[in-house]
Amino acid sequence: MNKLKDKLITGIFNDSFAPITDGVAMVTKQYALWLNRKAGPSCVVTVDSSDYYDNEEFPVYRIPSVALAARPPYRAGITILGELAEKRLRGGILKEKLTINVFDIPFDLVHSHCPFASGMLAQNIARRRDIPLVTTFHTKYRPEFEQALKVKPLVAIAMQYVREYYKRADFVWVPNKETIPILRDYGYSGDLEVMPNGTDLFADVSEIPLLRQEGGVLLNVPDDRFVFIYVGQHIPEKNVDLIIEALNVLDQRGIPFKMVFIGDGKYRGAMEKRVGELGLSQKVEFRGIVRDREVIKRAYARADLMLFPSLYDTSSLTIKEAAALNLPAVVIRNSPTAEGIVDGQNGFLGDNDQRDYAETIARAIQNESLRKAAGEQARSTLYSSWESVIDIVQNRYAEIVRSWHRR
Structure with missing residues (x-):
């Protein structure tokens, strides 16, 4: 791509998404929703959730997964290959499961919100397509690892994996300034940008x-x-x-x-x-x-x-x-x-x-x-609306893509 396109094609990657309703799943949805409405085609890549079918304004592609016994209702992606499933309801009508190779999507930028199956897939896509990988650090992983793994050497290995993932990203974002010391404590010493979250709720x-x-x-x-x-x-x-x-x-x-x-x-x-x-x-x-x-x-x-x-x-x-x-x-x-x-x-x-x-x-x-x-x-x-936050996000995406192709 020799010049910046008017509409960027973006992928939002995270292991939690509907029917899970945690905060990062909500962030993932709102990014894809408002980017798709205002900035250009956007999709979500997440892990499969058994018999759940999506009914979003944007495509949702699902990685094969297995249940996490220690953290229901969360699931772990079991592959980082490109063949993903799209299971969709359109107008209340169940569509057949479709399969797409996500490496064929002409992304201009991919943005991961976790370092696990979907995050690794985003990283592989970024390297294969020579496009920027943005990642946001949302979660204190150390307490989760300590509870799930129990043994200190295993926790250390898991923390090293997390640290190395963020080191390999091209741009690392955090939702507020208070999060910066947490990621520094994990051993990440690279550049960080603060990109706040918003909310979809509003009332006059x-x-x-x-x-x-x-x-x-x-x-x-x-x-x-x-x-x-x-x-x-x-x-x-x-x-x-x-x-x-x-x-x-x-x-x-x-x-x-x-x-x-x-x-x-x-x-x-x-x-x-x-x-x-x-x-x-x-x-x-x-x-x-x-x-x-x-x-x-x-x-x-x-x-x-x-x-x-x-x-x-x-x-x-x-x-x-x-x-x-x-x-x-x-x-x-x-x-x-x-x-x-x-x-x-x-x-x-x-x-x-x-x-x-x-x-x-x-x-x-x-x-x-x-x-x-x-x-x-x-x-x-x-309070800040997701629409106003995504205005900032899409401008930053454009700057990132522009600078990426000036290297």
């Missing part, structure tokens, strides 16, 4: 009162009840135990509330058991996975606080989603997800301690004007 300020009312009906809570919400994976790495123990402290203080957990994961059973042991079953509800974004929007609108004490996440989409509905979050001080949050101004910061976290929640709910002002500032300072 004038719509929020009605959405809040509808959310109250949806969650079956009276107007005078404090509602807390957590949206995300139900795994211990997300520090969900801290939420439950802090709720117990609030309950002992006689503070009325309803806690709503949205999502699922291998730790849900243990969470439900602990809630029962503490006598909180009437005040805590586990809703499971909610795929309807309008339902999620109304749940955020009705909530009074978003509880997200994760020390595991490098960046939280759910905090941005909550901010879109004027909902402030309670996060852990000095955690990566606390970037951009000023205590009492656009959110609330607590320590990684059940009593301090509970006290932070109590401080927020007992001062309505403070809480509402923090929600408004969260919207002003933390």
Whole structure:
């Protein structure tokens, strides 16, 4: 290619995608969706998910996979060859499984969001086609490896693999500045760029009162009840135990509330058991996975606080989603997800301690004007739409491709 085309052909590669609903799967979808709408043809390359069929605006190509017993519902790609399956619903009609050789797609740039099967395939495509590979570091892999592998030498080998993957990429992005020290600690010393995430949720300020009312009906809570919400994976790495123990402290203080957990994961059973042991079953509800974004929007609108004490996440989409509905979050001080949050101004910061976290929640709910002002500032300072983020992304892609062909 001698000159930059008006429309770039891009591939977005990640091992998690629908029906999985984690944050990086959402990032993957929104990249492909908005790039396809605004910048040129884009597709997703991900691992197969058994009997799931895609119904997206853009092509989705699936790598053969096997279930990960240690991390349901995740799956591991078992090949990095080019023959991939496209399983699609069009207009509600099931189409036959189609096969495509992804090496035949004339990509101008490929962007991986994980270093595993799909990420290796993106790397192979980039080298074979002589095009740039962009990769984004989203996940703290060390805790996952330590939990899954147990043995230190195996963890060291896995970490070396991750480090070498990022070293071989042409451009490495992170979602915020707080993530940079994590990747540096993993041994990566190359250049890094910050490219923030966005959210697909939005409501005009004038719509929020009605959405809040509808959310109250949806969650079956009276107007005078404090509602807390957590949206995300139900795994211990997300520090969900801290939420439950802090709720117990609030309950002992006689503070009325309803806690709503949205999502699922291998730790849900243990969470439900602990809630029962503490006598909180009437005040805590586990809703499971909610795929309807309008339902999620109304749940955020009705909530009074978003509880997200994760020390595991490098960046939280759910905090941005909550901010879109004027909902402030309670996060852990000095955690990566606390970037951009000023205590009492656009959110609330607590320590990684059940009593301090509970006290932070109590401080927020007992001062309505403070809480509402923090929600408004969260919207002003933390919210950004995916469309606006992808405008930045596509301009950076164009710069990368242009410089690549000037080498």
